[in-house]
Amino acid sequence: xxxxxxxxxxxxxxxxxxxxxxxxxxxxxxxxxxxxxDINGDGARALAADLxxxxxxxxxxxxxxxxxxxxxxVLSRYGQIDILVNNAGVNTQAHRVTIDNFPKAEWDRxxxxxxxxxxxxxxxxxxxxxxxxxxxxxxxxxxxxGIAAMRLQSPFAAAKAAIVHLTRAMAIELGHHGILTNxxxxxxxxxxxxxxxxxxxxxxxxxxxxxxMRHIPMGxxxxxxxxxxxxxxxxxxxxxxxxxxxxxxxxGWTAGYTL
Amino acid sequence: MQIDLSGKTARIAGADHxxxxxxxxxxxxxxxxxxxxxPADVLILSAPLLEAAxxxxxxxxxxxxxxxxxxxxxGGGRIVFLLSASAGLPVRRQPDLSARMAGLGVxxxxxxxxxxxxxxxxxxxxxxxxxxxxxxGTAEMIGHASVGRAGTVRExxxxxxxxxxxxxxxxxxxxxxxxxxxxxxxxRSF
Numbered sequence: 432x433x434x435x436x437x438x439x440x441x442x443x444x445x446x447x448x449x450x451x452x453x454x455x456x457x458x459x460x461x462x463x464x465x466x467x468x469d470i471n472g473d474g475a476r477a478l479a480a481d482l483x484x485x486x487x488x489x490x491x492x493x494x495x496x497x498x499x500x501x502x503x504x505v506l507s508r509y510g511q512i513d514i515l516v517n518n519a520g521v522n523t524q525a526h527r528v529t530i531d532n533f534p535k536a537e538w539d540r541x542x543x544x545x546x547x548x549x550x551x552x553x554x555x556x557x558x559x560x561x562x563x564x565x566x567x568x569x570x571x572x573x574x575x576x577g578i579a580a581m582r583l584q585s586p587f588a589a590a591k592a593a594i595v596h597l598t599r600a601m602a603i604e605l606g607h608h609g610i611l612t613n614x615x616x617x618x619x620x621x622x623x624x625x626x627x628x629x630x631x632x633x634x635x636x637x638x639x640x641x642x643x644m645r646h647i648p649m650g651x652x653x654x655x656x657x658x659x660x661x662x663x664x665x666x667x668x669x670x671x672x673x674x675x676x677x678x679x680x681x682x683g684w685t686a687g688y689t690l
Numbered sequence: 691m692q693i694d695l696s697g698k699t700a701r702i703a704g705a706d707h708x709x710x711x712x713x714x715x716x717x718x719x720x721x722x723x724x725x726x727x728x729p730a731d732v733l734i735l736s737a738p739l740l741e742a743a744x745x746x747x748x749x750x751x752x753x754x755x756x757x758x759x760x761x762x763x764x765g766g767g768r769i770v771f772l773l774s775a776s777a778g779l780p781v782r783r784q785p786d787l788s789a790r791m792a793g794l795g796v797x798x799x800x801x802x803x804x805x806x807x808x809x810x811x812x813x814x815x816x817x818x819x820x821x822x823x824x825x826x827g828t829a830e831m832i833g834h835a836s837v838g839r840a841g842t843v844r845e846x847x848x849x850x851x852x853x854x855x856x857x858x859x860x861x862x863x864x865x866x867x868x869x870x871x872x873x874x875x876x877x878r879s880f
């Protein structure tokens with residue numbers, strides 16, 4: 432699909448990551464001025480340099496001051512924010528253990544980035560968006576793990592489920608400002624992280640990947656561009672009556688019981 | 691929004707209403723050739739949006755199953771149901787319609803599983819859509835949609851069209867509502 436985002440300013444957190452990069456490229460290809468926001472400033476600068484009229488922004492979304500400084504930098508460059516994509520998030524790699532043994536420090540790290548970070552970044556961006564009165568879009572990247580719980584990642588499951596419901600709460604609070612909030616729940620997406628866990632030859636769960644794929648009707652991991660396409664639609668003028676929805680882009684994984 | 695359906699055929703089966711009629715024009719505008727019957731690359735299964743009585747619901751489900759199986763055998767395609775948002779949240783004033791919508795919503799999800807990976811199956815759920823006379827939903831729903839207005843036929847079509855996109859190869863089994871936030875929660879302050 433093609434959409435007209437000409438002149439819109441879109442902030443993408445986690446913009447230098449695998450899915451974030453695909454989102455940034457997709458929005459830029461449809462006319463948006465993209466802010467590549469990432470805690471990895473070098474990665475953000477490298478991508479922004481490759482996009483027309485883009486800005487790189489080093490932001491730690493789990494820090495209130497960093498989120499506000501980032502938004503101030505965006506406003507100083509473009510004067511407005513039209514679209515915020517809360518894409519930044521982390522899951523545990525080193526602590527694949529059940530809840531009874533899950534370390535508190537790792538729990539705090541994941542919830543602080545995934546859930547608190549979505550709140551802090553949204554709040555920072557919403558102040559100028561509401562004040563400007565021109566409406567806008569917020570797209571929260573949740574996860575299928577926030578719809579169907581999966582083992583050995585309890586804080587991620589909890590934080591992503593919270594993001595799905597936070598999306599609804601935001602939608603009913605912000606709709607009358609013309610600001611529409613929706614979520615996308617990606618399924619298993621091929622990236623460096625999932626390659627290390629599942630899809631690589633020496634992936635942590637490599638031997639079980641075939642069994643895992645039987646639960647996904649499409650029979651394959653998703654592609655970052657397939658997530659970016661859903662972001663493009665929800666950010667586009669065409670989605671002007673879509674609010675409070677959670678769209679899973681998961682190859683049918685959560686459509687039902689597949690086996 | 692524009693999707694590329696050049697060289698594709700599209701067929702709209704089921705109920706006639708303003709959304710199905712407008713969607714036909716949009717599909718044509720994206721390059722598809724509308725066919726009245728037989729195989730198609732994009733199959734729209736249109737449910738009545740206001741009244742359950744007098745419609746052949748089993749016939750629509752049969753069409754979904756038989757045409758879906760044929761589409762899978764041909765190697766690919768898109769099926770998009772046009773439903774009411776009551777598929778996801780039942781409406782007290784529309785009990786029969788809500789039950790039919792929930793049934794078709796589950797059919798959509800089971801077909802998404804059984805027709806993958808060749809065919810993607812999704813549904814648009816229409817909230818309060820229309821002008822003075824609504825073609826979907828009830829007047830009461832408008833005040834509970836946080837955007838504070840009814841949606842337009844075009845806005846409902848936009849959602850359906852997105853689900854028809856041949857590029858969306860990983861999106862299946864989804865009910866995506868055009869309801870302005872109606873189904874998300876209590877849009878009013880008590």
